[in-house]
Amino acid sequence: MTKRRRLSEARQTQILQAAVEVIRERGLCETRISDIADRAGTSSALVIYYFQSKDRLLGEALAFSEERFYEETARELQGITSARDQLVRLIQLSCSPGPDARQDWMDEWMLWLDLWARAPRDPDVARDRELLDRRWREAITDIVQAGQQSGEFRQVDAEDFALRLAVTIDGLAIQVVLGDPDVTTDLMEAICLRMAGTELGFDGSSGLASRQQSKGRRVSRSGRASHVAKAAGKSR
Template identity: 35%
Template sequence: MRERVGRAVERRVSVVATRRSDGRIAQDRMLEEAVAAIAEHGLAKLTMSGLAERLGTSGGHILYYFGSKDQLLLAALRWSEDRLAEERARLLARRVAADRKLDLFLGLYLPVGPRDPRWMLWLELWARTAGNAELRVAQDEIDLGWQADLVTILIRGADKDVLLIDDPDAVASELLALLEGLSTRTVLGLGGTTRESALAMARRATGRLIR
């Protein structure tokens, strides 16, 4: 197989060494540029040679790291979700009331606006998931992160009697499904949905779910 990905990941293990012009920085730039390009014109219009030109390198070089366009997409999504997972962790650690925390969670999940890069990546991934089992697994894994953190917020809130919940898992599932639907509508600009209207709807639904 290929299995070239991840080579640069284990660099900097020795104190003295550090391999060459540091592959990780190169990869990060690639992902950053790829995400921006996908958000602008969609994955279909993103070509290897086009992206290479934006980066001042060659098409073959990008594939040296990522192996295929599908893998590049997955890496871009992971890259984008990793930063959000950190923000979520910071949110969880903050010392604010559970209901406020829940509200911040909603804001973190929903797209910042139409064509939100992170959500555009999701739409592209969903289309490619059909023919690629690996993508589905990765997807499930990321989703589980959101689910787990939301459940944590709910349980903590219930413990302190700030929130009233019988089944945190069920509530979390339903809320995430609603948020996902609102998000796709917002990114696509369907039915005039905006971040604000989506947020308002999510808040109303949340209030109803936690009584």
């Protein structure tokens, strides 16, 4: 890789990190390209050069954020060999962050709300949404299939289960972000664990023994951690 290319990639990463931070803080509608440029310490012209538009930048910023999610989740699941425990932990990380991570968790879901809101009116954003959601469902599918091969899970349609679990997490997260007093992150986690346990044939009421030790790590949204790592390598 040439020095110029490395510099270009470093600048793009810097801009994406700035975009994630600013869009989280202000929402897409209140974010200007100049705000992102100022945060990144660069010019608006360079931001436009790399990303063409604010909507395009939103899709890239969320993809960047999700990439970190997969990397962090793969590390989190590295020592978990049971597919059942991997799925439980993945649900916990997606649904119920510890108090130190709650704001980051809320901010990550706010990015998704912005993406979902714009997708019906922008084909490029719609494509980003489809690719990101498909990748997430494939990661769940991989864990379920590993658990079926090891005899931990029932022989259900893994892709169908992954779709329904993913949309359940999405729907409940929206209610949490909107501040519905009847829908808490703990309830969200309990519903998803109960659903998974009922359909796959394990006790969904009990989590990992390491739950309290791990709670609070910053991971927003694997039988081996390689399943998440493999999903991280798939194109968006």
